[in-house]
Amino acid sequence: MIKVSKGCLGEEELAAVREAFEYGYFGLASKVIEFEEALKNYLGAKHVIATNTGTSALHLALDALGVGEGDEVIVPSLTFVASFQAIKATGATPVPCDVEYDTLLMDLKDMERRITPKTKVLMPVHYAGNPCNMEALLEIKEQYKLRVVEDAAHAFGSITSKGQKIGSFGDITCFSFDSIKNITCGEGGVVVCQEEALAELIRQKRLLGINRKSNSTAPWKERSWQFEVTIQGFRYHMSNINAAIGIEQLKKLDDFIARRREICQKYEEAFKNISGLQRLRINYHECAPHIYVIRVKDGRRNALMQFLKDRHIETGINYIPNHLHPYFRVDGLTLPETEKAYEEILTLPLHCGLSDAEVEEVIRCVKQFFEECQEV
Protein backbone atom coordinates (compact mmCIF):
# COMPACT_ATOMS: atom_id res chain seq x y z
CA MET A 1 0.00 0.00 0.00
CA ILE A 2 1.30 3.49 -0.83
CA LYS A 3 0.46 5.42 2.36
CA VAL A 4 -1.31 8.76 2.13
CA SER A 5 0.84 10.28 4.89
CA LYS A 6 3.61 9.14 7.18
CA GLY A 7 6.35 10.52 9.41
CA CYS A 8 9.92 10.24 8.21
CA LEU A 9 12.23 9.20 11.06
CA GLY A 10 15.68 7.64 11.08
CA GLU A 11 18.70 6.64 13.13
CA GLU A 12 19.22 10.22 14.36
CA GLU A 13 15.83 10.29 16.09
CA LEU A 14 16.42 6.81 17.52
CA ALA A 15 19.79 7.89 18.97
CA ALA A 16 18.18 11.03 20.43
CA VAL A 17 15.46 8.95 22.09
CA ARG A 18 18.11 6.64 23.54
CA GLU A 19 19.98 9.63 24.95
CA ALA A 20 16.78 11.05 26.48
CA PHE A 21 15.97 7.60 27.84
CA GLU A 22 19.36 7.29 29.49
CA TYR A 23 18.95 10.77 30.98
CA GLY A 24 16.21 9.24 33.08
CA TYR A 25 13.80 12.14 33.61
CA PHE A 26 11.12 12.08 30.95
CA GLY A 27 9.03 15.12 31.86
CA LEU A 28 9.61 18.80 31.12
CA ALA A 29 13.40 18.82 30.99
CA SER A 30 16.41 20.21 29.13
CA LYS A 31 15.52 18.80 25.68
CA VAL A 32 12.18 20.62 25.82
CA ILE A 33 13.96 23.90 26.53
CA GLU A 34 16.50 23.17 23.77
CA PHE A 35 13.68 22.42 21.30
CA GLU A 36 11.86 25.63 22.22
CA GLU A 37 15.05 27.65 21.67
CA ALA A 38 15.66 25.98 18.30
CA LEU A 39 12.08 26.72 17.23
CA LYS A 40 12.40 30.33 18.36
CA ASN A 41 15.48 30.75 16.19
CA TYR A 42 13.93 28.98 13.23
CA LEU A 43 10.66 30.94 13.34
CA GLY A 44 12.09 34.26 14.46
CA ALA A 45 9.47 34.21 17.23
CA LYS A 46 9.71 35.78 20.68
CA HIS A 47 8.09 32.99 22.73
CA VAL A 48 7.63 29.28 22.07
CA ILE A 49 5.91 26.98 24.58
CA ALA A 50 6.05 23.26 23.80
CA THR A 51 3.02 21.09 24.54
CA ASN A 52 2.09 17.43 24.41
CA THR A 53 -0.25 17.86 21.39
CA GLY A 54 -1.40 20.47 18.91
CA THR A 55 -4.89 20.18 20.38
CA SER A 56 -3.67 21.15 23.85
CA ALA A 57 -1.70 24.04 22.29
CA LEU A 58 -4.98 25.39 20.85
CA HIS A 59 -6.84 24.86 24.12
CA LEU A 60 -4.09 26.60 26.12
CA ALA A 61 -4.01 29.53 23.70
CA LEU A 62 -7.76 30.09 23.94
CA ASP A 63 -7.81 29.60 27.70
CA ALA A 64 -4.97 32.07 28.18
CA LEU A 65 -6.90 34.66 26.15
CA GLY A 66 -9.74 34.28 28.64
CA VAL A 67 -12.09 32.52 26.20
CA GLY A 68 -14.88 30.75 28.05
CA GLU A 69 -18.59 30.24 28.44
CA GLY A 70 -20.70 32.75 26.54
CA ASP A 71 -17.90 33.53 24.05
CA GLU A 72 -17.83 32.64 20.37
CA VAL A 73 -14.86 31.61 18.26
CA ILE A 74 -15.21 31.69 14.46
CA VAL A 75 -13.48 28.79 12.74
CA PRO A 76 -13.77 27.16 9.29
CA SER A 77 -15.91 24.05 9.43
CA LEU A 78 -13.47 22.29 7.10
CA THR A 79 -10.80 21.45 9.67
CA PHE A 80 -9.76 18.59 11.89
CA VAL A 81 -12.11 18.01 14.82
CA ALA A 82 -9.27 19.13 17.13
CA SER A 83 -9.88 22.81 16.31
CA PHE A 84 -13.53 22.47 17.37
CA GLN A 85 -12.87 20.39 20.48
CA ALA A 86 -10.23 22.86 21.69
CA ILE A 87 -12.85 25.63 21.52
CA LYS A 88 -15.48 23.45 23.21
CA ALA A 89 -13.02 22.58 25.99
CA THR A 90 -13.00 26.24 27.08
CA GLY A 91 -16.80 26.29 27.34
CA ALA A 92 -17.04 28.67 24.34
CA THR A 93 -19.10 28.06 21.20
CA PRO A 94 -17.39 27.29 17.90
CA VAL A 95 -19.07 29.27 15.11
CA PRO A 96 -18.43 27.42 11.85
CA CYS A 97 -17.78 29.45 8.73
CA ASP A 98 -17.42 28.67 5.03
CA VAL A 99 -14.31 28.27 2.89
CA GLU A 100 -13.25 29.61 -0.51
CA TYR A 101 -13.79 27.35 -3.51
CA ASP A 102 -10.25 27.39 -4.91
CA THR A 103 -8.14 27.30 -1.72
CA LEU A 104 -10.42 25.72 0.91
CA LEU A 105 -9.22 28.47 3.26
CA MET A 106 -11.55 30.40 5.56
CA ASP A 107 -13.76 32.74 3.52
CA LEU A 108 -13.05 36.06 5.21
CA LYS A 109 -16.28 37.67 3.96
CA ASP A 110 -18.35 34.83 5.40
CA MET A 111 -16.31 35.01 8.59
CA GLU A 112 -16.90 38.75 8.97
CA ARG A 113 -20.66 38.27 8.55
CA ARG A 114 -20.61 35.92 11.54
CA ILE A 115 -18.98 38.37 13.98
CA THR A 116 -21.30 39.22 16.88
CA PRO A 117 -20.79 41.00 20.22
CA LYS A 118 -20.00 37.55 21.66
CA THR A 119 -17.13 36.90 19.23
CA LYS A 120 -13.80 36.85 21.01
CA VAL A 121 -11.39 35.00 18.72
CA LEU A 122 -10.98 34.33 14.99
CA MET A 123 -9.35 30.98 14.33
CA PRO A 124 -8.05 30.58 10.76
CA VAL A 125 -6.74 27.20 9.64
CA HIS A 126 -3.85 27.21 7.16
CA TYR A 127 -5.38 24.30 5.27
CA ALA A 128 -2.86 21.96 3.60
CA GLY A 129 -0.07 24.29 4.75
CA ASN A 130 -1.30 27.16 2.57
CA PRO A 131 -1.31 30.38 4.65
CA CYS A 132 -4.60 32.21 4.58
CA ASN A 133 -4.64 35.94 3.89
CA MET A 134 -3.24 37.05 7.25
CA GLU A 135 -2.91 40.68 6.25
CA ALA A 136 -6.64 40.99 5.60
CA LEU A 137 -7.50 38.88 8.63
CA LEU A 138 -5.38 40.98 11.00
CA GLU A 139 -7.08 44.12 9.66
CA ILE A 140 -10.51 42.66 10.49
CA LYS A 141 -9.23 41.65 13.93
CA GLU A 142 -8.08 45.24 14.60
CA GLN A 143 -11.34 46.70 13.32
CA TYR A 144 -13.48 44.54 15.65
CA LYS A 145 -10.94 44.45 18.52
CA LEU A 146 -10.69 40.66 18.51
CA ARG A 147 -7.88 38.17 18.97
CA VAL A 148 -6.53 35.68 16.41
CA VAL A 149 -5.40 32.15 17.23
CA GLU A 150 -3.96 30.53 14.10
CA ASP A 151 -4.45 26.81 13.77
CA ALA A 152 -1.18 26.26 11.91
CA ALA A 153 -1.10 22.49 12.49
CA HIS A 154 -0.54 22.01 8.74
CA ALA A 155 1.72 24.95 8.12
CA PHE A 156 5.02 24.49 9.91
CA GLY A 157 7.63 26.04 7.60
CA SER A 158 5.18 28.02 5.42
CA ILE A 159 5.62 31.68 4.59
CA THR A 160 2.99 34.26 3.66
CA SER A 161 2.81 36.14 0.36
CA LYS A 162 4.53 39.00 2.24
CA GLY A 163 7.49 36.74 3.00
CA GLN A 164 6.77 36.30 6.72
CA LYS A 165 7.08 32.89 8.33
CA ILE A 166 3.86 31.60 9.87
CA GLY A 167 4.55 31.87 13.61
CA SER A 168 6.77 34.96 13.36
CA PHE A 169 3.93 37.46 13.82
CA GLY A 170 0.31 37.73 14.93
CA ASP A 171 -1.31 37.08 18.31
CA ILE A 172 -0.94 33.33 18.84
CA THR A 173 0.05 30.56 16.43
CA CYS A 174 -0.34 26.87 17.28
CA PHE A 175 1.54 24.09 15.49
CA SER A 176 1.13 20.33 15.73
CA PHE A 177 4.00 17.87 15.61
CA ASP A 178 1.95 14.70 15.65
CA SER A 179 3.21 11.67 13.80
CA ILE A 180 2.32 12.77 10.24
CA LYS A 181 3.03 16.49 10.31
CA ASN A 182 5.78 18.37 8.38
CA ILE A 183 8.02 17.52 11.33
CA THR A 184 7.05 15.18 14.14
CA CYS A 185 7.87 14.71 17.81
CA GLY A 186 5.87 11.47 17.81
CA GLU A 187 3.20 13.54 19.50
CA GLY A 188 3.58 17.22 20.28
CA GLY A 189 2.71 20.80 19.58
CA VAL A 190 3.71 24.36 20.36
CA VAL A 191 2.11 27.67 21.18
CA VAL A 192 3.97 30.61 19.67
CA CYS A 193 3.37 34.22 20.65
CA GLN A 194 5.12 37.55 20.67
CA GLU A 195 3.76 39.02 23.95
CA GLU A 196 5.77 38.35 27.08
CA ALA A 197 2.92 38.49 29.64
CA LEU A 198 0.77 36.18 27.53
CA ALA A 199 3.66 33.74 27.07
CA GLU A 200 4.26 33.68 30.83
CA LEU A 201 0.59 32.92 31.46
CA ILE A 202 0.62 30.11 28.88
CA ARG A 203 3.75 28.62 30.48
CA GLN A 204 2.09 28.64 33.87
CA LYS A 205 -1.10 27.11 32.53
CA ARG A 206 0.84 24.43 30.67
CA LEU A 207 2.20 23.07 33.94
CA LEU A 208 -0.86 22.84 36.20
CA GLY A 209 -0.89 26.55 36.99
CA ILE A 210 2.34 26.30 38.96
CA ASN A 211 3.86 29.74 39.30
CA ARG A 212 7.43 29.43 38.07
CA LYS A 213 8.57 32.37 40.15
CA SER A 214 7.56 30.46 43.27
CA ASN A 215 9.49 27.44 41.97
CA SER A 216 12.89 28.75 40.92
CA THR A 217 14.53 25.35 40.45
CA ALA A 218 14.20 23.67 37.08
CA PRO A 219 12.12 20.56 37.93
CA TRP A 220 14.53 18.10 36.34
CA LYS A 221 17.47 19.43 38.34
CA GLU A 222 15.96 19.32 41.76
CA ARG A 223 12.27 18.81 42.19
CA SER A 224 10.94 21.55 44.39
CA TRP A 225 8.05 20.68 46.69
CA GLN A 226 7.52 24.34 47.43
CA PHE A 227 5.43 26.12 44.86
CA GLU A 228 2.38 28.29 44.53
CA VAL A 229 -0.69 27.71 42.37
CA THR A 230 -2.69 30.82 41.57
CA ILE A 231 -4.71 29.92 38.46
CA GLN A 232 -6.36 27.04 36.57
CA GLY A 233 -3.77 25.01 34.70
CA PHE A 234 -3.39 21.80 32.74
CA ARG A 235 -0.84 19.02 32.42
CA TYR A 236 0.03 19.86 28.83
CA HIS A 237 3.84 20.11 28.73
CA MET A 238 5.91 18.29 26.12
CA SER A 239 8.01 15.37 27.36
CA ASN A 240 11.80 15.25 27.05
CA ILE A 241 11.61 12.19 24.78
CA ASN A 242 9.24 13.88 22.31
CA ALA A 243 11.39 17.02 22.32
CA ALA A 244 14.51 14.95 21.58
CA ILE A 245 12.80 13.65 18.42
CA GLY A 246 11.66 17.15 17.45
CA ILE A 247 15.18 18.56 17.71
CA GLU A 248 16.44 16.03 15.15
CA GLN A 249 13.42 16.52 12.89
CA LEU A 250 13.91 20.29 12.83
CA LYS A 251 17.43 19.78 11.45
CA LYS A 252 15.86 17.95 8.49
CA LEU A 253 13.03 20.39 7.87
CA ASP A 254 14.53 22.16 4.84
CA ASP A 255 15.03 18.83 3.08
CA PHE A 256 11.53 17.69 4.06
CA ILE A 257 9.94 20.86 2.67
CA ALA A 258 11.96 20.63 -0.55
CA ARG A 259 10.86 17.04 -1.10
CA ARG A 260 7.20 17.76 -0.28
CA ARG A 261 7.21 20.67 -2.72
CA GLU A 262 8.87 18.55 -5.39
CA ILE A 263 6.16 15.88 -5.11
CA CYS A 264 3.37 18.48 -5.23
CA GLN A 265 4.91 20.09 -8.29
CA LYS A 266 5.05 16.71 -10.04
CA TYR A 267 1.33 16.25 -9.29
CA GLU A 268 0.56 19.81 -10.43
CA GLU A 269 2.33 19.31 -13.75
CA ALA A 270 0.78 15.90 -14.36
CA PHE A 271 -2.80 16.90 -13.53
CA LYS A 272 -3.00 20.35 -15.13
CA ASN A 273 -4.82 19.15 -18.25
CA ILE A 274 -7.30 16.76 -16.62
CA SER A 275 -10.66 18.49 -16.93
CA GLY A 276 -12.43 16.28 -14.38
CA LEU A 277 -10.03 17.34 -11.66
CA GLN A 278 -9.56 20.71 -9.98
CA ARG A 279 -6.27 21.59 -8.28
CA LEU A 280 -6.14 23.99 -5.33
CA ARG A 281 -4.66 27.46 -5.81
CA ILE A 282 -1.43 27.23 -3.83
CA ASN A 283 1.93 28.93 -4.29
CA TYR A 284 4.43 26.14 -3.69
CA HIS A 285 7.30 28.62 -3.33
CA GLU A 286 5.64 29.82 -0.11
CA CYS A 287 3.72 26.82 1.16
CA ALA A 288 5.38 23.99 3.08
CA PRO A 289 2.71 21.51 1.95
CA HIS A 290 1.28 19.12 4.51
CA ILE A 291 -1.38 17.40 2.38
CA TYR A 292 -2.05 17.36 -1.37
CA VAL A 293 -5.78 17.77 -2.00
CA ILE A 294 -7.62 17.70 -5.32
CA ARG A 295 -11.31 18.25 -6.14
CA VAL A 296 -12.90 15.55 -8.24
CA LYS A 297 -15.79 16.83 -10.34
CA ASP A 298 -18.97 15.16 -11.62
CA GLY A 299 -19.62 13.04 -8.52
CA ARG A 300 -16.64 10.78 -9.20
CA ARG A 301 -14.67 11.29 -6.00
CA ASN A 302 -15.66 8.03 -4.31
CA ALA A 303 -15.08 6.11 -7.53
CA LEU A 304 -11.55 7.51 -7.82
CA MET A 305 -10.91 6.70 -4.17
CA GLN A 306 -11.94 3.08 -4.74
CA PHE A 307 -10.02 2.88 -8.04
CA LEU A 308 -6.83 3.96 -6.24
CA LYS A 309 -7.48 1.67 -3.28
CA ASP A 310 -7.80 -1.29 -5.68
CA ARG A 311 -4.36 -0.33 -6.96
CA HIS A 312 -2.90 -0.19 -3.42
CA ILE A 313 -2.89 3.58 -3.14
CA GLU A 314 -4.29 5.01 0.08
CA THR A 315 -6.12 8.33 -0.07
CA GLY A 316 -7.99 10.44 2.47
CA ILE A 317 -10.74 13.00 2.95
CA ASN A 318 -9.65 16.06 4.91
CA TYR A 319 -12.21 16.58 6.46
CA ILE A 320 -15.79 15.79 7.38
CA PRO A 321 -17.06 19.35 7.93
CA ASN A 322 -17.46 19.83 11.66
CA HIS A 323 -20.90 21.44 11.44
CA LEU A 324 -22.15 18.06 10.17
CA HIS A 325 -21.04 16.25 13.36
CA PRO A 326 -23.91 15.86 15.85
CA TYR A 327 -21.90 17.46 18.67
CA PHE A 328 -21.22 20.68 16.75
CA ARG A 329 -24.41 20.89 14.70
CA VAL A 330 -26.04 24.31 14.47
CA ASP A 331 -29.76 24.26 13.62
CA GLY A 332 -30.46 25.56 10.13
CA LEU A 333 -26.80 26.19 9.25
CA THR A 334 -25.65 25.38 5.74
CA LEU A 335 -22.21 26.20 4.41
CA PRO A 336 -22.55 25.70 0.65
CA GLU A 337 -18.85 25.77 -0.36
CA THR A 338 -17.82 23.54 2.52
CA GLU A 339 -20.56 21.02 1.81
CA LYS A 340 -19.73 20.98 -1.92
CA ALA A 341 -16.05 20.53 -1.08
CA TYR A 342 -16.87 17.60 1.18
CA GLU A 343 -18.37 15.78 -1.82
CA GLU A 344 -15.33 16.45 -4.01
CA ILE A 345 -12.10 16.54 -2.03
CA LEU A 346 -9.55 13.77 -2.11
CA THR A 347 -6.14 13.73 -0.45
CA LEU A 348 -3.41 11.97 -2.44
CA PRO A 349 -0.21 10.51 -0.94
CA LEU A 350 2.29 13.12 0.22
CA HIS A 351 5.20 12.41 2.53
CA CYS A 352 8.97 12.24 2.44
CA GLY A 353 9.03 8.45 2.44
CA LEU A 354 7.49 8.33 -1.07
CA SER A 355 9.88 7.21 -3.80
CA ASP A 356 9.79 8.77 -7.28
CA ALA A 357 8.42 5.46 -8.58
CA GLU A 358 5.54 5.63 -6.08
CA VAL A 359 4.73 9.21 -7.06
CA GLU A 360 4.75 8.16 -10.72
CA GLU A 361 2.45 5.26 -9.88
CA VAL A 362 -0.05 7.61 -8.20
CA ILE A 363 0.05 9.90 -11.25
CA ARG A 364 -0.33 6.99 -13.66
CA CYS A 365 -3.37 5.61 -11.83
CA VAL A 366 -5.10 9.01 -11.48
CA LYS A 367 -4.60 9.66 -15.21
CA GLN A 368 -5.83 6.16 -16.07
CA PHE A 369 -9.00 6.74 -14.05
CA PHE A 370 -9.89 9.90 -15.95
CA GLU A 371 -8.97 8.38 -19.31
CA GLU A 372 -11.31 5.47 -18.61
CA CYS A 373 -14.05 7.93 -17.54
CA GLN A 374 -13.88 9.62 -20.92
CA GLU A 375 -14.26 6.33 -22.74
CA VAL A 376 -17.63 5.55 -21.13
Ligand SMILES: Cc1ncc(COP(=O)(O)O)c(C=O)c1O
Ligand atom coordinates in the same frame (compact mmCIF):
# COMPACT_ATOMS: atom_id res chain seq x y z
C1 LIG B 1 -6.01 21.36 11.40
C2 LIG B 1 -5.54 20.65 12.64
N1 LIG B 1 -5.70 21.26 13.83
C3 LIG B 1 -5.30 20.70 14.97
C4 LIG B 1 -4.71 19.46 14.98
C5 LIG B 1 -4.37 18.84 16.31
O1 LIG B 1 -3.05 18.47 16.44
P1 LIG B 1 -2.65 17.20 17.34
O2 LIG B 1 -2.98 15.98 16.55
O3 LIG B 1 -1.17 17.37 17.52
O4 LIG B 1 -3.40 17.28 18.60
C6 LIG B 1 -4.51 18.78 13.78
C7 LIG B 1 -3.90 17.46 13.77
O5 LIG B 1 -4.11 16.61 12.94
C8 LIG B 1 -4.95 19.38 12.58
O6 LIG B 1 -4.81 18.77 11.40
